[in-house]
Amino acid sequence: MLAFTINRFAQSLVVMFFVALVAFAMFRYVGDPVHQMVGIETTLEEREALRVELGLNDPFYVQFGRFVGNALLLDFGVSYQHKKPVTEMIVARMPATLELSILSALFALLIGVPMGVYTGLNRDGFLSKCFMTVSLIGISLPTFLIGILLIFLFAVILGVLPSFGRGTVVDIGGWRTGLLTVGGLKALIMPAITLGLFQMTLIMRLVRAEMLEVLRTDYIKFARARGLTNRAVNFGHALKNTLVPVITITGLQLGSIIAFAIITETVFQWPGMGLLFLQAIQTVDIPIMAAYLIMIAMFFVVINLIVDILYYVVDPRLRIERGVRGT
Amino acid sequence: MALLEVKNLRVEFPTRRGVLVAVDDISLEISEGEVLGVVGESGAGKSMTGSAIIGLLEPPGRIAGGEIRLEGERIDNLPYEQMRRIRGAKIGAIFQDPLTSLNPLYTIGRQLIETITTHTDSSDSDAQKMAIDLLAEVGIPAPERRFDSYPHEFSGGMRQRVVIALALCVNPRLIVADEPTTALDVSIQAQIIALLKRLCRDHGTAVMLITHDMGVIAETADRVAVMYAGRIAEVGAVRDVVKDARHPYTEGLMGSIPLVGHDVKRLTQIEGAMPRLTEIPAGCAFNPRCPKAFDRCRTDRPELLSTDGTTKAACWLYDEESVHG
Ligand SMILES: Nc1ncnc2c1ncn2[C@@H]1O[C@H](COP(=O)(O)OP(=O)(O)OP(=O)(O)O)[C@@H](O)[C@H]1O
Ligand code: SF4
Ligand SMILES: [Mg+2]
Numbered sequence: 001m002l003a004f005t006i007n008r009f010a011q012s013l014v015v016m017f018f019v020a021l022v023a024f025a026m027f028r029y030v031g032d033p034v035h036q037m038v039g040i041e042t043t044l045e046e047r048e049a050l051r052v053e054l055g056l057n058d059p060f061y062v063q064f065g066r067f068v069g070n071a072l073l074l075d076f077g078v079s080y081q082h083k084k085p086v087t088e089m090i091v092a093r094m095p096a097t098l099e100l101s102i103l104s105a106l107f108a109l110l111i112g113v114p115m116g117v118y119t120g121l122n123r124d125g126f127l128s129k130c131f132m133t134v135s136l137i138g139i140s141l142p143t144f145l146i147g148i149l150l151i152f153l154f155a156v157i158l159g160v161l162p163s164f165g166r167g168t169v170v171d172i173g174g175w176r177t178g179l180l181t182v183g184g185l186k187a188l189i190m191p192a193i194t195l196g197l198f199q200m201t202l203i204m205r206l207v208r209a210e211m212l213e214v215l216r217t218d219y220i221k222f223a224r225a226r227g228l229t230n231r232a233v234n235f236g237h238a239l240k241n242t243l244v245p246v247i248t249i250t251g252l253q254l255g256s257i258i259a260f261a262i263i264t265e266t267v268f269q270w271p272g273m274g275l276l277f278l279q280a281i282q283t284v285d286i287p288i289m290a291a292y293l294i295m296i297a298m299f300f301v302v303i304n305l306i307v308d309i310l311y312y313v314v315d316p317r318l319r320i321e322r323g324v325r326g327t
Numbered sequence: 328m329a330l331l332e333v334k335n336l337r338v339e340f341p342t343r344r345g346v347l348v349a350v351d352d353i354s355l356e357i358s359e360g361e362v363l364g365v366v367g368e369s370g371a372g373k374s375m376t377g378s379a380i381i382g383l384l385e386p387p388g389r390i391a392g393g394e395i396r397l398e399g400e401r402i403d404n405l406p407y408e409q410m411r412r413i414r415g416a417k418i419g420a421i422f423q424d425p426l427t428s429l430n431p432l433y434t435i436g437r438q439l440i441e442t443i444t445t446h447t448d449s450s451d452s453d454a455q456k457m458a459i460d461l462l463a464e465v466g467i468p469a470p471e472r473r474f475d476s477y478p479h480e481f482s483g484g485m486r487q488r489v490v491i492a493l494a495l496c497v498n499p500r501l502i503v504a505d506e507p508t509t510a511l512d513v514s515i516q517a518q519i520i521a522l523l524k525r526l527c528r529d530h531g532t533a534v535m536l537i538t539h540d541m542g543v544i545a546e547t548a549d550r551v552a553v554m555y556a557g558r559i560a561e562v563g564a565v566r567d568v569v570k571d572a573r574h575p576y577t578e579g580l581m582g583s584i585p586l587v588g589h590d591v592k593r594l595t596q597i598e599g600a601m602p603r604l605t606e607i608p609a610g611c612a613f614n615p616r617c618p619k620a621f622d623r624c625r626t627d628r629p630e631l632l633s634t635d636g637t638t639k640a641a642c643w644l645y646d647e648e649s650v651h652g
Contacts, residue, residue: 218427224383225422226442226493227415230407236441237430316477317431 116207563638
């Protein structure tokens with residue numbers, strides 16, 4: 001177990017190294033940092049002085065080393081546009097994105113898995129066929145369209161939910177949460193559904209397909225032949241065997257939920273990291289973009305690590321093969 | 328009264344192109360503690376008969392006629408929940424591929440305990456004691472230690488022993504064993520068959536042993552039923568069927584004597600092949616291949632008739648004898 005974890009951890013480090021390299025290249029070579037920071041009236045001498053002061057004349061590896069060192073200390077420099085430390089800006093926006101993403105993921109899981117199990121067990125039931133048809137809509141409609149439709153229905157026509165923003169938020173030790181007020185929760189509903197709908201249908205279809213597959217196996221037939229109760233067979237034996245692929249996809253999906261929050265945040269003007277990133281692109285605010293890139297990569301890597309360890313916990317066969325499963 | 332009585336069993340598969348009859352009017356009996364061998368070429372309907380008996384026909388397959396009685400009680404028309412209580416407790420099953428019969432995510436101990444506590448009131452610790460004793464009985468070395476092992480930590484032969492332990496752990500009266508050794512290495516097959524035979528004798532369990540291997544039948548079974556195209560061609564004591572077959576199909580099967588390891592599946596002595604379910608001929612299903620076929624064979628279907636030997640055969644050659652006693 002320890003060797004396995006260390007192995008996976010080392011791989012994660014390699015991945016992060018390359019992401020840092022890309023982020024740094026972007027930071028350093030897309031446009032000229034000095035040009036971005038100074039006004040038009042700054043003289044060439046002043047520019048050169050700033051260049052030396054920022055260390056932009058140092059050799060590549062020195063600069064990269066400094067970039068990584070700073071990143072480890074969570075220092076990503078100062079935003080060109082806002083003249084504020086990037087880390088501070090991202091941290092201030094993070095609760096909004098995380099609350100939205102986690103709620104979406106929970107929505108996707110807590111609804112998607114039971115629906116998948118249900119449609120898998122009652123393959124030809126009327127309700128299953130309804131679920132499958134509706135899920136096609138979830139898969140094929142683009143996220144922004146779902147968001148706009150929801151806004152149209154619930155905010156414009158019915159007027160029961162706010163169409164943008166986080167509603168009322170409460171500040172708890174620097175974490176601005178929308179989970180504690182009715183207004184904040186109401187504001188979360190539509191964005192969370194918009195963001196989670198695709199993942200929910202995906203998880204539902206995956207669980208269904210896996211259930212159908214597992215229900216055909218010999219050990220399920222043998223479990224029935226041993227006279228185990230339906231509950232034990234379906235939930236004890238079958239469901240557990242669908243978990244490995246479900247964990248993989250869910251883990252990867254959680255990563256993409258955080259990444260794809262950009263679109264939802266734009267539709268609902270949700271003040272999260274995604275919106276910040278989008279604005280940074282419009283103003284070519286490279287430090288924010290670099291920091292965002294590294295952060296998202298970090299989320300992916302950490303989630304992947306957790307997924308791998310979960311595999312290991314769920315499936316005893318991996319414990320002796322000691323092999324590392326690619327994802 | 329026989330332990331298991333199957334009367335005029337018919338198993339059908341509704342398909343788009345019409346109804347396929349996989350098991351067509353089969354009757355057989357198994358007494359307490361008896362081993363009944365069932366042989367036949369691939370597709371003869373052996374597994375379908377077995378699945379119908381344990382009540383686990385896979386849809387769209389269904390029992391379309393006849394009845395199945397266990398200890399005199401009908402079990403073919405029971406609601407799912409009632410049949411579930413019988414499965415495992417009174418009728419155990421071992422399937423074609425024992426290697427994949429165990430859930431890979433649970434220890435064998437857990438799977439044993441779960442089966443025992445489902446059917447009895449034993450506590451987990453009693454069930455554990457029973458399970459360990461049973462593992463020792465099926466020849467798992469150091470059963471206390473292996474109790475918490477996962478299936479993948481066992482070899483094929485050992486896994487098969489665990490499967491046998493699982494099928495026997497609540498002491499059923501009958502075990503339906505569908506080709507229990509086909510997936511195993513040849514060197515292990517004999518051991519496993521011997522183990523199954525010994526255990527069932529010790530526990531007084533009857534066995535319906537489905538196989539292609541006449542050698543296994545000859546060594547293990549008391550009686551044997553030969554199946555052809557969803558019907559029983561001949562049934563009788565093993566010795567008689569092997570040495571003194573009356574049905575032309577069985578004669579052909581036994582004609583090539585090297586008995587041990589004799590594989591019905593690869594049999595080529597009889598010209599042609601068993602008909603597919605969609606093209607079973609009228610009259611005797613065997614008539615296109617039968618060297619002794621005559622007119623009646625092509626129009627009327629023969630019942631199982633007493634022969635001039637000790638077996639019963641579904642063949643018109645024995646019609647006169649049956650009429651005159
Ligand atoms: N789902 C199905 N739909 C239609 N026909 C089926 C289906 N399942 C099985 N059959 C047919 O039922 C017949 C009997 O099959 P069965 O599995 O009982 O044969 P078997 O004697 O056990 O053969 P084997 O030795 O290959 O195991 C076969 O002809 C098979 O093609
Ligand atoms: S009934 Fe006729 S065709 Fe069928 S086995 Fe007997 S002789 Fe042959
Ligand atoms: Mg079969």
